Amino acid sequence: MPGPLEVLPVADGVGLPWDVPVVDAVAAVADARARYGDSFVVRSGGHDHLFTFSPTGVESFYALPEESASKGVADYLMLRRKLPDEVFAGRRLLPDALFRRDDVSSYLAHLDRALDATEAELGERGSADLFALTRRLGHRMGLASWAGPGCAEGELFERLVRAFDVLDGSDAFVHPDAMAAVAASEKRAERAALDDVADVIGSAVRQVDSGTVQGGGLFGRIVAAWAAEPAPVRQRGIAMDVALIHVASMSNLMAALGWALVDLVEHPDRALRVAAGDADLAQRCALESTRMAQRSIMARAVLGTVAFDTGVGVVDVPAGWTIATLLPLLNTSAAPDLGHWNPDRWHRHRLAHASALASPMLVTAFGHGRHSCPAQPFSLAAMTMATTRLLGRYDLTPGWDRHPRPVPAQIGGVARSAGVCRVGYRTR
Structure with a gap:
């Protein structure tokens, strides 16, 4: 059975560059990975992100169905900051x-x-x-x-x-x-x-x-x-x-x-x-x-709760979250x-x-x-x-x-x- 997201570590003090000043955005996520492992949560600007880097987590990421974890919506939410x-x-x-x-x-x-x-x-x-x-x-x-x-x-x-x-x-x-x-x-x-x-x-x-x-x-x-x-x-x-x-x-x-x-x-x-x-x-x-x-952040906007295998366990990720990896x-x-x-x-x-x-x-x-x-x-x-x-x-x-x-x-x-x-x- 999927477990609660609380089992994943939260990257304290890590923010994304849309929300807080970040000198090197990729390095900031890399530092969080070094501290917290291959799957962790980033809370930034009032939004929750599950980052995943393990082989199983990345495979699970690419297997996400568009209707419940959408690349199109994630791209739109990114671009509308500018357009x-x-x-x-x-x-x-x-x-x-x-x-x-x-x-x-x-x-x-x-x-x-x-x-x-x-x-x-x-x-x-x-x-x-x-x-x-x-x-x-x-x-x-x-x-x-x-x-x-x-x-x-x-x-x-x-x-x-x-x-x-x-x-x-x-x-x-x-x-x-x-x-x-x-x-x-x-x-x-x-x-x-x-x-x-x-x-x-x-x-x-x-x-x-x-x-x-x-x-x-x-x-x-x-x-x-x-x-x-x-x-x-x-x-x-x-x-x-x-x-x-x-x-x-x-x-x-x-x-x-x-x-x-x-x-x-x-x-x-x-x-x-x-x-x-x-x-x-x-x-x-x-x-x-x-x-x-x-330098791609590959992101999926979660539209309905999905069971996601991080490689160390399956967690339920609710609507409103973003699941991401960083190429x-x-x-x-x-x-x-x-x-x-x-x-x-x-x-x-x-x-x-x-x-x-x-x-x-x-x-890739x-x-x-x-x-x-x-x-x-x-x-x-x-x-x-x-x-x-x-x-x-x-x-x-x-x-x-x-x-x-x-x-x-x-x-x-x-x-x-x-x-x-x-x-x-x-x-x-």
């Missing part, structure tokens, strides 16, 4: 509709053209911040894929880039310490940015309505989903669908691409092979860099050799020697089972294309003297760099 509620209310096409096979092929075609534009902007030589470069590349690809005609070029593109940089939902976990100020402002800057997005997307909708241009692909499906509504409601609804899709889809992928380029720049022998077109190696490098760069505390420590970058540890999409782990679920780049990221095939294809193109075109020289570090307060998603990661480049 206005209007972004979420009444959506008709959600980010989980993004990855149909025909859509993915069109996204990769848009990425190819976005890389052409990136190369034109870079020219033959110069210097650039890798993470700013990949972020801009992601904006261009995404907006070409689902934001409507003309939105990935010229001044309309620049307006949307400025707006989406303000609307970046990943700030909720990259800069959780800033969320109190966002709340205090009643999301004033975010609401203004959302209005700007609606204005730009509205102009694209009017072009499609007039027959001036065609609105195919995902944008066409979004437009069709709002066809029965009066014009003002329809245009705003289309814009909000586009906004949610864009903020939910691009930033982690392009951060992972940034780390893949950092790691390849630091391993020039591998970079030369990728530049020569070794797509299998490029994909394995993408997996390995994503694994190493993970950076597993990905680099679940086996002795995981603390360094080595793409040869991957075979296709899987670890080559997962049997050496106490559980294969202790290490994109999640496990039904909770795997649905964007994994596309993300790996996109990172493979981008690293092959950029390294094939440019010789990159690192401008840093030690491996870049993540934002210390970050607790979620793929790491963002705490500082500028500048590279010198010249055409090969």
Whole structure:
């Protein structure tokens, strides 16, 4: 029979960075794990969290049914710290509709053209911040894929880039310490940015309505989903669908691409092979860099009492709690050799020697089972294309003297760099 939660230790004095000042969010949870073991309770900001790290606990975590312990609700509760509620209310096409096979092929075609534009902007030589470069590349690809005609070029593109940089939902976990100020402002800057997005997307909708241009692909499906509504409601609804899709889809992928380029720049022998077109190696490098760069808190919002096996006993976790694990505390420590970058540890999409782990679920780049990221095939294809193109075109020289570090307060998603990661480049 499940037992009471009181059998689990409570991590006294440990808070999460949305609620209390925390210098290094991952280190704070790591310290609690060292003191209290692989399963413990964190009470922060009036909310209760069960953290679990044992092999059985992690397997139990991935086995949780969505209807009683929801990833979707946990993600929503995270993102709404940053984004206005209007972004979420009444959506008709959600980010989980993004990855149909025909859509993915069109996204990769848009990425190819976005890389052409990136190369034109870079020219033959110069210097650039890798993470700013990949972020801009992601904006261009995404907006070409689902934001409507003309939105990935010229001044309309620049307006949307400025707006989406303000609307970046990943700030909720990259800069959780800033969320109190966002709340205090009643999301004033975010609401203004959302209005700007609606204005730009509205102009694209009017072009499609007039027959001036065609609105195919995902944008066409979004437009069709709002066809029965009066014009003002329809245009705003289309814009909000586009906004949610864009903020939910691009930033982690392009951060992972940034780390893949950092790691390849630091391993020039591998970079030369990728530049020569070794797509299998490029994909394995993408997996390995994503694994190493993970700062994700994997969380499930408990909607109805669940019996949860921590590895030392089964406990009843009531509605209102969050069950969580933290990938950076597993990905680099679940086996002795995981603390360094080595793409040869991957075979296709899987670890080559997962049997050496106490559980294969202790290490991941994109999640496990039904909770795997649905964007994994596309993300790996996109990172493979981008690293092959950029390294094939440019010789990159690192401008840093030690491996870049993540934002210390970050607790979620793929790491963002705490500082500028500048590279010198010249055409090969």
